[in-house]
Amino acid sequence: MMQMLLASLTEIEARLQINWELVNSGLQFTSWGFFSVLLAEILRDSYHALCHKVNWLSKWHNKHHMAYRRDLSVVSLKIYQESQLYNDIVESSLLVVVLAVIALAVQQIGLWLGVAYASTFLFGASRRYFLGIIDTDYNHLPGPLETAPSVWFVNRSYHWRHHFDDVNAYYSGVFSLVDKILGTSLSLKGKTIAITGASGALGQALMAELLRYNVKIVALTTNPDKLPTVAGLKVISWQLGNEAEIKDSLEKVDILIINHGVNVYSDRTSQAINSSYEVNTFSALRLMDIFLTTVTGPQAKATKEIWVNTSEAEVSPALSPLYELSKRTLGNLVTLKRLDGNCVIRKLILGPFKSQLNPYGVMSAQQVARAILFLARRDFRNIIVTINPLTYVLFPVKEVSTWLYYRIFSKTLKN
Incomplete structure (x- = not known):
């Protein structure tokens, strides 16, 4: 059977007259070309x-920063031209030179694609400067921001944050790889962050870690007496069912x-179901x-x-059926909510850590809090912190399949 199959493949190859040397050269050129473009963006x-x-x-x-107003409209033609001369032309010229040197040193023809790619930036910047043309790229188009920041590709909302949220973050221009490496995909500087469950183990650990970033914290808790008085911390008492207040x-x-959250452990009474x-x-x-x-507003998105603590119980047993069901x-x-794209919504998929809900947790709340912020600053939308290796495999499969199902079979009413 195998001999017949090999013979058939050989016959097909002979009829098509495939030049494998040419195919190999094409694949090699494409691979080096893709690498050179990625290298250009990293540089x-x-x-x-x-x-x-x-x-x-x-x-x-x-x-460059002086050339744009908060709505990304250009301040003036003169300032815009100066930004092209002192920033864009300098940057793209250096990029062309460095990539050309690398292409000459490595002697792979595919690397010249990166040089050509960088040359388009130099050509565009030179044209805008010498001809006095205002022709901004997609990320600098003026107007309200209609979409939330994207994950891997930089969109207008993502880059707007570099100009007007924190100039020492959000450096990436096309791919957000460099920001993910540097931990600058999300800046916490100057943010006001509200936390429910603030008096719990994770809530207090998160607040302690967040205060290191000089943020303002609004602690939402049903037990305000359990929270200390700390600079930068505002405590607000709230009750279940009165969220609108x-x-x-x-x-x-x-x-x-x-x-x-609440954990009723093995209880399965009607009261436990309702409470969970x-x-x-x-x-x-x-x-x-x-x-x-x-x-609301032009830049709110x-x-x-x-950030929602949905727990590892989304995909793994928690030895508490009602906790699992309610968290799932x-x-x-x-x-489902993410499909509307109103703003960035992150999931916190957390394994067992020691807390009032789980006194037998194997991780500490401080460890979990540090890991959450480490991954959030690298713009992970699904933040998995657990010692269970299966969760890192099962959760993405579950999330993608669920997202696809909801995407096909649900819709939202638009005004």
Whole structure:
């Protein structure tokens, strides 16, 4: 059977007269070409980061920042031309030279694609400067920001944050790889962050870590007496079912972390069912809906975020059936909400850590909090922190399949 199959393949190859040497050369050229374009973007973004760290470079690069208003409209033609001369032309010229040297040294023809790619930046910048043409790229188009920041490819909302949220973050221009490596895909600087379940183990650990970034924290808790008085910390008491009463407090919040929950362990009474779903699912859903009403204004989609602690129980046993069921329902609803694209919504898929809900947890709340912020600053939308290796495999499969199903069979009503 195998001999017949090999013979058939050989016959097909002979009829098609495939030149494998040419095919191999084409694949090699394509591979080196793709690598050269990626290298060009890495070098460009690295130079951009240096422009914010090296004083004499920053003087030239600041011309670029001076050229745009908050809505990304151009301040004036003169300032715009200066930005092309001192920033864009300098940057693209260096890029062309460095890539050309690499292409000459390695002697792979595919690398010249990167040189050609960089030359388009130099040509465009030169044209804008010498002809006095205002012709901004996609990321600098003026107008309101209609989409949330993307994950791997830089869009207008993502780059707007570099100009007007934190100039020492969001350096990437096309791919966000450099920002993910540097931990500058999300800046916490100057943010106001609200946390539910603030008096719990993870809530307090997160607040302690966040205060290191000089953020303002709004602690939303049903047990205000358990929280210490700390600079930068505002405590607001709220009760389950009265989420609408804290809407005004959420208006100026940039990031809402939904972290409260209840674990009834082995209880399966009607009261336990109602309590589990009310606390773990429906209260969180109401808070999400209330916060989403605050995502208004031309730039709100770029800065507002929701982080939801859905737990590893989304895909793994928690030895507490009602905790699993209520958290899985919450996780599925978050996936559904993400489809609307109103703002960035992150999931916190956390393994067992020691807390009031789980006194037998193997991780500490401090470890989990540090890991959450480490991954959030690299713009992970699904933040998995667990010692269970299966979760890192099972959760992405579950999330993609669920997202695809909801994408096909659900819709939203638009005004």
